[in-house]
Amino acid sequence: MSLARRATLVACVVAASLTWKATASAFGGVYFTEDDRSVRVTSHRLAVALGRGQTVMWDQPAWTGNPSQVAYIALVRPNASVSSTADAWLTALAASSQSYTYTPPSFGPAAGCMVAGCARDPAFGEGPDRFAVTRLAVAAPLEEARLDTADAALAWLADRGFVTSSSEEGDIRAAAQSGYQMVAMRYEPPCGARTIRPVRVESPATNQIPTRLMKAGVSNQLALTLFVLGEQRVAPSPLTAVEIDVEQLTWDDRKNQSNYDELVAKALGEASGRSVLTEYADVPARSTGSKAGGPASFSEVYPALCGKDAPPARMDIIPPETVSASTCRRATPRVDAGDAGDGGEGDADLDGGADAEADADLDGGAPDADLTDAERPDARVTTDAAVPPPRDDCPSPDDLALALRGLDLDQIFFTRMRGSLSTNVLAAQDLTLVPAPGGVVSNGVQAVRFADDRDNTPNRSAACGSARVTSRERELGGLAIVAGVLFFLGRQRRRK
Secondary structure, X not given: OOHHHHHHHHHHHHHHHOOOOOOOOOOOEEEOEHHHOOOOEEEEEEXXXXXXXXXXXXXXEEEOOOOOOEEEEEEEOOOOEEEEOOOHHHHHHHHHOOOEEEEOOOOOOHHHHHHHOOOOOHHHOEOOOOEEEEOOOEEOOOEEEEEOOHHHHHHHHHHOOEOOOHHHHHHHHHHHHOOOEEEEEEEOOOOOOOEEOXXXXXXXXXXXXXXXXXXXXXXXXXXXXXXXXXXXXXXXXXXXXXXXXXXXXXXXXXXXXXXXXXXXXXXXXXXXXXXXXXXXEEOOOOOHHHOOOOOOOHHHHHHHHOOOOOOOOOEEEEOOOOXXXXXXOOOOOOOOOOOOOOOOOOOOOOOOOOOOOOOOXXXXXXXXXXXXXXXXXXXXXXXXXXXXXXXXXXXXXXXXXXXHOOOOOOOOEXXXXXXXXXXXXXXXOOXXXXXOOOOOEOOEEEXXXXXXXXXXXXXXXXXXXXXXXXXXXXXHHXXXXXXXXXXXXXXXXXXX
């Protein structure tokens, strides 16, 4: 089969799968108690695996401060299964697609480099020697309930001391009227935890992302990071997908950094809270060595984070920070984890037992036998002892296997996007993942010149590394080299 025909077939298959919208699930809101009214949600880290017969979604919100309790309400369809999973999967996706910039090459006289046409060849750049991935301290759910009506969801929140604004209450009622069920989860974050174990939802194939509840607990803007595994590049409609202008990327030797963040702000600012930046879009590497110069692939990082394999080459895994208990002094929560109010549904397994490890610790709030008083999330802190991060074991079946199920391993395309969305945008309408124009977007970008080259000409200190070489110049440079080699060989032949 020809390459063009194969590409057309893949595009048709993916476009067909992306038209299934009726079963959208996942992605919810975060709620706090009156005592924690100063705590605000700052970000959501989302992932979607678009299989041909199923869709798997992950959501992981984060907040500021040290709340005594946190509630999460996920929107799901009746035929979707819900579980709490490990932070390792989203961390692996983030690590393998992290953006990095590096200096222009610096070698040889400028004229020679211009002739060779190699000034922007990454092989001559100075890319990072190592990459780091940091594990997060996360909170596990102590209580879960599946609720069929808005009144049941609002009562569940109120009974546990969580407060909702009139706008948030209206969003919950609107979701229920649209046919959604709600899965409620309650957490008592351990000291130092600023996020929860990701909520994972498995459902029939869909390309919709409900976002209305995501504005709960947000002040004005929400930082959104979205990872999508599918069979082609996608974008979340109606948002505008943008890219940085790589031709404007410069490197400042004095600060030892590029102007990447400035270019990101400029690209996102053009749509004013209604755009996402595509930072990476490519076929993911199978191994570290398959794409030289970049971070390890998620298929290598994830097993390492789960403790199944050794860390990949050039990848450093940084464990969650151990914090001082004195930084987390707070009052005992208003209710016990085993407080009635959900009719006994709170401890139910939400996915029929398919994920026993992910649903662990839903025992009505009975204290874990192997935790000290200082480690229990509801303990009154009276010492300044170091508090270790909570355990975050990977589930079975693992997230990597679920993400790849229903995908052709030879056709996987990985897209990473991020943006800062206003609450008005989140409330306006759900996001729909649609095929996106454009080709590959590399997460590793080489600066085209040094920052002191205002006129884009080479300088002595940077040599030819500061030159902006066009594809035409590259072609001419290559032809010049070939011609020179042939001329030299011809002369040698005539001498003989």
